[in-house]
Amino acid sequence: MQNKRSKKMVSVLLVIVFAIVFILITRKTTKQEQPAPTPAQSGQTVIAPDAPLQYTKHARCRMDCRGISEAEVREVLREGHINYQKSDLNDKPCPTYAIEDRVAEGQDLRIVFGICDQSVKVITCIDLSEEHDCACS
Structure with missing residues (x-):
């Protein structure tokens, strides 16, 4: 039983x-x-599209190597979506946001922004559609 x-x-x-x-x-x-919604679709205001941007030396090198313009960085910021798997909201000294978009030139880009107090830094720029041999440190 x-x-x-x-x-x-x-x-x-x-x-x-x-x-x-x-x-x-x-x-x-x-x-x-x-898919993650774009900032415009979700009402996200993590970074204002017209915020002044500071470019790190590394970001400038990657942009030059990968043929990414400041206008394309702005386009990604304005129209892209946040990839939370590639972002680190607990990053020190500032949270980082990886924002992705296909720009008018056809490149699939991921731009990593660091947000500290009132400043927004462009940390790196990645072309997701093509491998580039960059000598950036």
């Missing part, structure tokens, strides 16, 4: 565990499939 009861309990527990795993997998898959 007790053996039947133990088997029934194990069966019930297995069903519960499988249900939880199924729910977790379904939720994770659904979140990954949805």
Whole structure:
């Protein structure tokens, strides 16, 4: 009698565990499939599109090597979406945001911005569609 009861309990527990795993997998898959909204679509105002930008030496080198203009950096800032997997909101000394967009020239770009107090720094510029051999430090 007790053996039947133990088997029934194990069966019930297995069903519960499988249900939880199924729910977790379904939720994770659904979140990954949805593209992040653009700042304009979601009302995000992380960085004002007309904010004064300071370019690091590294960013300038990457821009030069990859043929990325200041106008394209602004375009990404204005129309792109935040890639939270590549951003670090707990970065020190300032949070960093990786914003991605396909610019008018056809390049898929990721621009990493650092936001400290009232300043916005362009940290690096990445061309996601083409590998470049840059000698930037």
